[in-house]
Amino acid sequence: MAARWKISHRTLERWRWAQEGPRYLKIGGRVAYRLSDVEAFEREVQSFPDKLPIED
Numbered sequence: 001m002a003a004r005w006k007i008s009h010r011t012l013e014r015w016r017w018a019q020e021g022p023r024y025l026k027i028g029g030r031v032a033y034r035l036s037d038v039e040a041f042e043r044e045v046q047s048f049p050d051k052l053p054i055e056d
Helices: 009-017 035-047
Strands: 025-027 030-032
16 A cells, blocks of 8 residues: 555554544454555545645
8 A cells, every 4th residue: 555655654554543544454453455445545535635644
């Protein structure tokens, strides 16, 4: 996921903590993203770019 958007894995971690970003699953301590949730998030921020969480 981080590679897809060229952001750090820490940014994704922060988004999860802040309940921002795409929906995710936690399976056995690992975080997974469904492609459909990722694409839905991309469509949302494409339509409303000001909703994109801030990256440090």
